[in-house]
Amino acid sequence: MKSFNKEQKILAKNYIKKFLKKYNISAKIAKTVNGGYAYCHEKNKKRKIKIPKTISPYNLGVGLHEIGHIILSHCEYKKNELIDQRPTYIQEYEAEKFAINHLKKIGFYTKQYEVEAIRYVMEVIAQGLNTDYYINDVPKKIIRWTGLNLNMWKKARKITVPNEENYGINDKHKLIIQYLMPKKKKFISKFNK
8 A cells, every 4th residue: 555655644643643642542553563453451441552653544544443443432341341242343344434434534545445444344244254143143234335245155154354365455346255165175265246
């Protein structure tokens, strides 16, 4: 993905700082990673995130995504239990939509970021389906946004949404999904159509 120029880096950094200050979030800024995490400590109420340095629209989106988890109370605890007990893919969807909305608001939205967000949410859905979720439980708004093929997802025994094969794609219908079908020993790869 294209990197920010000096002026854009400053704008992105300040945008992140605004959220950190407003919501009392401490951040570890990593220079070499593209992912992140959000954490809320129950006892001392500390909110922490780890995010990449804001050098590109993608990295800014990751930072906004993690801030979204904090603002949307996805990681808040009460009596040693997460308050938000919904499936992880719903929380990831909400955090991605938060990031995309803010990227649009400040003029750094890219289709490539949104397609990677869709890929990531589909990956989390697949992980859940492979263990304990049912495809029929996935809300229609998430199915529409991702464009996932319900017929294939319902038939498959196991599903993966690889990261490497889908890097740099900017059309959700060109994302590659791998399906392990009943009575088959190998995954088949298909476009997300």
